[in-house]
Amino acid sequence: MRIGTVLRDLHHDEKELARTLLRLAEDHRADHEVHHLGHDLAQWSMRHVREIAAIAPAYGQTLDPAPDGTPTLLQSARRAISELSGRSAQMELVMVRDLRDVYLRASGVLTDWEMIGQAAQAIADQELHELATRCQADTKRQATWANAKIKESSTQALVV
């Protein structure tokens, strides 16, 4: 059965999505909505990581339930830079690119969850199917948010 392999990939992708959202939040502290939502939505992925780790042993995988969330020195430096660069309209364009990255990663995770959900139905695994359905809905909301912010910001960032 290959479900374990996909779960391992998904575990990695959710961690990366959380990391990308946190980095977005820190790099764009001057944009308060992106800063706050970036942190909020990263928590969703971290929760998914824990839940994947909890169910993984049933599919022959041992996965770390705690994504690495400790800020590094580099991150502290990025934070200072992000506050300073808040006075430049160029940052808005950088933010749109970063949101695009979030959107693409979230779309990948969404597809992973769809695959897991299909497989769970195929083997009639109620618990896994329930997890996939719930997490997939979260991921869709993460992607929709990034997409909505891209739409909104593009009308300003690309025309100034």
Added chain:
Amino acid sequence: MYPFLIRTPVAERNDEEGTVPTEDRITDIWGERTPYARGERWPQRVDGHLAAGVDASDVDAWVQSASTLHSNGDAFDIAVRDGCVVGVRGRADDRVNHGRLGPKDLFGWQGLQSSDRLTHPLIRRDGALVECSWDEAMEAVVGGTKKLLDEQGPSAIGFYTTGQLFLEEYYALALVAHGGIRTNHVDGNTRLCTATAAEALKESFGCDGQPGSYTDVDHADAIALFGHNVAETQTVLWMRILDRLAGSDPPAILCVDPRPTPVARAATVHLAPRPGTNVALMNALLHEVISRGDVDEPWVRAHTVGYDDLEKTVARYSPDVVSTICDVPAVDIRAAGRLLGESQALLSTVLQGFYQSHQATAAAVQVNNLHLLRGMIGRPGCGILQMNGQPTAQNTRECGADGDMAGFRNWSNTDHVADLARIWNVEPTQIPHATPPTHAMQIMRYVEDGSIRMLWVSGTNPVVSMPELARMRSILSQERLFLVVQDIYLTETAQLADVVLPAAAWGEKTGAFTNVDRTVHLSEKAVEPPGQARPDLEIFVDFARRMDLKDKDGAPLVTWSTPEEAFDAWRECSRGRPCDYSGLTYDKLRGGSGVQWPCTEDAPDGTERLYAGGAFWASPDECESYGRDLETGAPLEEQEYRALNPYGRAVIKAADYRPAHELPDEDHPLQLITGRTVYHFHTRTRTARAPELQAAAPEVWVEVSARDAGSYDLREGDLAEVRTRRGEVHARVRVSGIRPGVVFLPFHYGYWDTAEGWRPGEHGRAANELTLTDWDPASKQPIFKTAACSVRKVSDGDGTASPAPRTTASAPVSMSVDTTGGGTR
């Protein structure tokens, strides 16, 4: 001094006996009771006030108007003598107030006659604002606009307006900005006060529009007030409730508020939750209604979608669980649930305690859900009042001067955009609609990053009212920003402007406006504006002419100029929409007193309640909004909405509780909430210039609980420092009955009446020095109610009480406080 209170219409009044001196209405805020029983008509009581030395026989003319110092819409006549306003008198036959007036109505008009009104346009030369002509000022504005349109296009220009102009003025602004300049950056300070009301109504009913009516007070057997200190914010509405409470068969009252407001004191059940936990509390109340079996299941099945999801969500919020989140006894939550579940005619009202708090829209929507579960909407006594804070906020929303499209049209529905384009005679592509109109906090962000280079502020004072003032000052004082401020005084914000346009105030111009319960009033010009001050409508129309704004046929975009012509244009724009004014005219509003929209040929006397019989404006083709994700704020797509709600039912939206972003920590162990007092309005520009109101609440204060006063060695009258990560404020201490762990600061006090003018001196005075830049993702309303703060003593008081009013929520906890001290003497 010969002030008096008119208890009966002037014509019938024959002596002074039995009347209460008006000056007592500062301490006797709600006046005498006129009790009435359930289902009876609220008795009349005519309140009035005339200036010292003026008698009713001295009055040359009484001019019809209504209040612009709160959102209640109290109708009154302005007394004029020798070309000056000399007083006011309530309109007995008005549906809103039945003659009554509150302290701000009685005394607030004096602000008009202040000697420091703006009387000339001002322009910045060599760093200083100097007087100039209207031509010079407008040419500077027009030149700046044209230059930026050439260099960058409409995205360089933003408009930030208010909730205090007239309908005609907002409509002119919306047409000029959206249809003429074609910028998407138009919003009002209504973002700070009523954005959540609008969003919550859109989420639940597909469209903005107040379901309830003030007359629901007459019929309700229970009234629930959620974060709404009505006794101070809408005094006349509270008088109506007090009169029901004094009559036979009084309603039960539920109050949700962390402060011991007059409402809390009168309540059957009072819940004082920890700030930032409203959604958890609401979920527990819905949990109780469902588990008690009080859901009107056939009604829910026939008229709503989304019930199953709500049932599943609130199942997790038992009173015991929520009791620890909110720090409210579970037994009280159950009592509140019983009160709501047993009611046969429930009226709910919601205001800033929910709107300016964490998860604002999610919490306000749960109040709508409560009524949907119980099938209590559109019938006498069964009303929802998602309140407004400002007198004309409703019109900012309707006319599209606040981040909506005119006439509650849906910006993401191409048919709606095309319909508006038809009315304006412009191409649909000329009206920006690729994305939701930019909200105020985002406008400020674009000013900060330099992509908005011209900001035109009308009738509001962001340098005091917006959160995190140090940031706001640094944004608006940027050299690269062209700042235009249109106001009646040289406010803190005006002092930063490049061009200042002196506006005529209420009473000096004619226009219509609409209150919380959709009642439209006409306010006629009573006196001339001072100096060269001009009505806001005239300024916007003049701008359109000078800009040579054209429709698609090359004719002028703005074809009208008088208020009545503008009103008639708006009637056409609103025709067929939920906020339909097509049956209203100035003549109809004149003499009569107050008509509720929709007012059409079919409903010539207006419409008392919306959604009778469970019929909503929520079908995919009609709705104003497809809704948003309450937690992320992302707009729903049309297809999603069609799938969710194909038949246009009310939408029950569930929400999980999430902790606030800024929680108390070791350095900031308390929670700061900001708010208002009955004696002042907004940033105090008008009320501080009315001597009685200013004397009643002359200076900022800070409320702490007796427990926290003990912990931090604070006594009544001590000078304290309140500090958050953003800044500090010095204020004298009022030890009150506020919830322990919570600190309250009134937000009215800025710097225009201090030596520094627009910024703090050594220490902060404005509450917004301390608030954080964060907002509700769905309504984009900033959060003023969950900042983590510390408090420490700066110096001992001299034994006198703090300047906080003793008559209201800020009353001292100990009656031993010197009763001659404090603001209200």
